[in-house]
Amino acid sequence: MNTPPSTLLSVENLCVSVPVAAAGGRARAVDGVSFSVAVGETVALVGESGCGKSLTALALAGLLPPGVRREHGTISFDGALVPARGRALRDVRGRGLAYIFQEPMAALNPVLTIGTQVDEAVRRHQPDADVAAQTLRLLERVSLPNPGELRRAYPHQLSGGQCQRAVIAMALACRPRLLVADEPTTALDVTLQAQILDLLTALAREDGMAMLLITHDLGLVARAAARVLVMYAGTVLEEGPVAEVLRTPVHPYTRGLLAAVPRLDDPLGQPLHGIEGSVPGPGRRPPGCVFHPRCPQVQSACRAGSISPTERQPDHWARCRLLNEDGNRLRLGLEEAHAVP
Ligand SMILES: Nc1ncnc2c1ncn2[C@@H]1O[C@H](COP(=O)(O)OP(=O)(O)OP(=O)(O)O)[C@@H](O)[C@H]1O
Ligand SMILES: [Mg+2]
DSSP states (O other), X not given: OOOOTXXXXXXXXXXXXXXXXXXXXXXXXXXXXXXXXXXXXXXXXXXXXXXXXXXXXXXXXXXXOTTOEEEEEEEEETTXXXXXXXXXXXXXXXXXXXXXXXXXXXXXXXXXOHHHHHHHHHHHHOTTSOHHHHHHXXXXXXXXXXXXHHTTSOGGGXXXXXXXHHHHHHHHTXXXXXXXXXXXXXXXXXXXXXXXXXXXXXXXXXXXXXXXXXXXXXXXXXXHOSXXXXXXXXXXXXXXXXXXXXXXXXXXXXXXXXXXXXXXXXXXXXXXXXXXXXXOOTTOOOSSSTTGGGOTTOOGGGGSXXXXXXXXXXXXXXXXXXXXXXXXXXXXXXXXXXXXX
């Protein structure tokens, strides 16, 4: 595939199917997703639960669970095509792709000390390193207190935030070029969320590491990413630079997600704005725009046919019939700009 040299990850028309009871036994949970991540860039993938964010992330490294299949699409990482299956996580890490998941305890072995687990990651990926010294350095880099002592602790003796830092240290041991962070702060309290996110962005900047940050929280996106993909029901509905998308969201779904972010300056007692309804599961997706049954601005044209991406600017596009050919929203009385949360 002919990709520009600064492109680290390129995904084209990715389709992932899952087993379902109806719809002939299988349906697409990810349906035609395309995006790229440049060297050192942080891209956010945002959407409600069940949109297909994690399956997209897992497909990048051939890590899809049993029964879930990559049906179509091309994935290329660091200039090499990623096969649809058959990659073990260790193998993938060796190629410079590391993952951090939502629940740090699930990534740690409860019967091994933190030091032993980071040692193992260092030994595997940096065979020439002084393992003990490198482990200590990594534990220091993720700002764990007393790393000399903490390396002898077991996961249950650490707080959730400390466990996530240890998992980040293990991920860094493979010197990743791309870190896929799937809801890395969702299991943590709000103060820790900000700390871990700031740590990840600082590490990414220092190491020139790219990051795919998966979250349902648009507030986190504003803090960490340069570009955002808004995903809904297996499809990307809007993509653009974060500041642009947050200030001038085009798709009614993006607008709904933004309106749902609580703000400190909201008047007291004001109800939170949610999006009515829920994400249709695989095999239950409507024809036309997948968001149309929940869209407050639905038109009859939205209920049929496929909806191509329309550019609002060269780097900001959305899949919405309410955009005219010049990328401007058709006049529906909702053209006001949104403030960045
Ligand atoms: N192993 C599986 N078997 C069947 N369906 C699955 C499987 N894994 C995921 N799905 C379905 O695929 C869809 C996308 O799942 P995915 O985990 O990618 O969502 P997500 O956007 O990461 O959601 P969340 O924010 O809750 O993590 C969901 O409807 C989910 O139920
Ligand atoms: Mg997920």
